[in-house]
Amino acid sequence: MLEIGVQRKDGVVSSEARNVPIPEPAENEVLIKVVATDSNPKDWKASARPVKINQGDDIAGTVHKVGKNVHDFKPGDRVAAFHRMFAPSGSYAEYAIAPASTTFFLPPNTSFESGATLPLASMTAALALYQHLGLPAPWNPVPKGKRVPLLIYGGSSAVGTFALKFAKLSGLGPIITIAGGGAEFVKSINAADYIVDYRKKNVVADVQKILDDEGVKLHHAFDAVSEHDSWKHVLDLLDKEGSERGKITMVDPPEPMVSEWPQGLEFSRVFVSSAYGEPHQWCNEEQAKVHRDFAYVFYRYMTLLLAEGRFVPHPYEVQPDGLLAVEKGVQALYDRKVSSKKLVYRVADTPGLDKYQ
Numbered sequence: 001m002l003e004i005g006v007q008r009k010d011g012v013v014s015s016e017a018r019n020v021p022i023p024e025p026a027e028n029e030v031l032i033k034v035v036a037t038d039s040n041p042k043d044w045k046a047s048a049r050p051v052k053i054n055q056g057d058d059i060a061g062t063v064h065k066v067g068k069n070v071h072d073f074k075p076g077d078r079v080a081a082f083h084r085m086f087a088p089s090g091s092y093a094e095y096a097i098a099p100a101s102t103t104f105f106l107p108p109n110t111s112f113e114s115g116a117t118l119p120l121a122s123m124t125a126a127l128a129l130y131q132h133l134g135l136p137a138p139w140n141p142v143p144k145g146k147r148v149p150l151l152i153y154g155g156s157s158a159v160g161t162f163a164l165k166f167a168k169l170s171g172l173g174p175i176i177t178i179a180g181g182g183a184e185f186v187k188s189i190n191a192a193d194y195i196v197d198y199r200k201k202n203v204v205a206d207v208q209k210i211l212d213d214e215g216v217k218l219h220h221a222f223d224a225v226s227e228h229d230s231w232k233h234v235l236d237l238l239d240k241e242g243s244e245r246g247k248i249t250m251v252d253p254p255e256p257m258v259s260e261w262p263q264g265l266e267f268s269r270v271f272v273s274s275a276y277g278e279p280h281q282w283c284n285e286e287q288a289k290v291h292r293d294f295a296y297v298f299y300r301y302m303t304l305l306l307a308e309g310r311f312v313p314h315p316y317e318v319q320p321d322g323l324l325a326v327e328k329g330v331q332a333l334y335d336r337k338v339s340s341k342k343l344v345y346r347v348a349d350t351p352g353l354d355k356y357q
């Protein structure tokens with residue numbers, strides 16, 4: 001089968017199309033015939049390696065084969081799935097492997113292309129809000145009359161947009177988000193109560209005014225950007241004095257890492273690998289087990305939300321030439337040329353697929 005390996009050197013992304021055997025699922029895994037996939041910023045961030053690896057993590061397709069302990073999926077099922085990052089058999093290929101626990105059904109109203117936008121980015125948002133920040137889940141929302149303000153930095157990014165949608169379902173508010181060129185898109189999803197433009201340079205003052213006007217203190221913030229001092233702005237805004245501790249969770253750790261956080265403030269980094277139970281610096285083994293169970297439940301809950309039309313995937317743009325467009329797509333992410341959408345590749349659009357077996 002065809003597989004695409006990706007590498008980045010000195011800001012230039014290159015790729016390699018190669019012929020590899022169709023992989024076999026292990027006992028708790030699912031082998032999926034990929035119909036559509038997309039790219040994540042991780043694909044360039046983690047591709048400065050000596051070899052070109054198949055970086056694709058978002059799978060949408062049909063189940064081809066299941067491991068012997070998999071009881072909830074069968075061949076032919078329409079699914080989306082989160083591939084184990086950096087493991088072999090990613091989604092830039094005709095067939096890909098995912099843990100059964102991070103695989104979920106796509107209801108009939110959700111296309112494979114839409115489904116491909118979901119697995120990695122939506123789970124990052126869900127882990128940030130519900131595991132790292134400990135906010136109420138959508139199935140047990142904030143009671144009417146109670147207010148839980150939330151700041152989401154980067155509302156037009158895929159992760160930020162999913163966070164906004166989940167925050168709305170959880171009944172959080174006021175929801176304040178920071179966006180730039182994607183502000184109109186953020187407005188259109190109708191989830192944020194306030195949108196502040198980071199290009200105007202007075203983010204902190206603008207958000208503080210909103211908090212003051214609303215008469216609330218900020219205790220929860222998700223920094224879905226973690227660049228350009230975004231986290232420093234968040235720190236200025238979090239309440240450090242009240243009895244409740246302010247919490248910030250970030251998609252990337254601060255650069256350089258802060259040696260001492262302001263007292264009374266809880267910092268964490270969300271890393272989506274905990275969705276399949278892998279511990280990391282800000283998530284110990286015990287917490288990672290909890291995250292794995294949470295991800296199992298939340299992915300299945302997403303199927304319900306999608307089927308009922310209470311949640312929609314991210315906007316996407318199908319790239320010409322299927323998997324052969326991965327190189328260009330990852331380069332566009334590296335060059336920060338993508339706003340408010342995912343770049344999706346359809347395997348069937350790949351020229352010369354019949355050369356591979």
Ligand SMILES: NC(=O)c1ccc[n+]([C@@H]2O[C@H](COP(=O)([O-])OP(=O)(O)OC[C@H]3O[C@@H](n4cnc5c(N)ncnc54)[C@H](OP(=O)(O)O)[C@@H]3O)[C@@H](O)[C@H]2O)c1
Nearest residue numbers: 041124154156157158159180181182251270271272339340
């Ligand atoms: N730790 C993890 O497990 C994990 C998982 C997923 C993603 N991530 C990281 O999270 C980040 C977002 O990922 P993604 O897939 O959501 O990316 P994405 O959709 O490609 O993000 C692009 C968006 O970032 C926004 N942005 C850039 N600079 C900004 C700023 N200073 N303030 C506010 N918004 C800004 C842009 O907004 P405008 O167009 O409005 O200007 C643009 O829409 C990436 O750094 C990624 O590597 C980490």
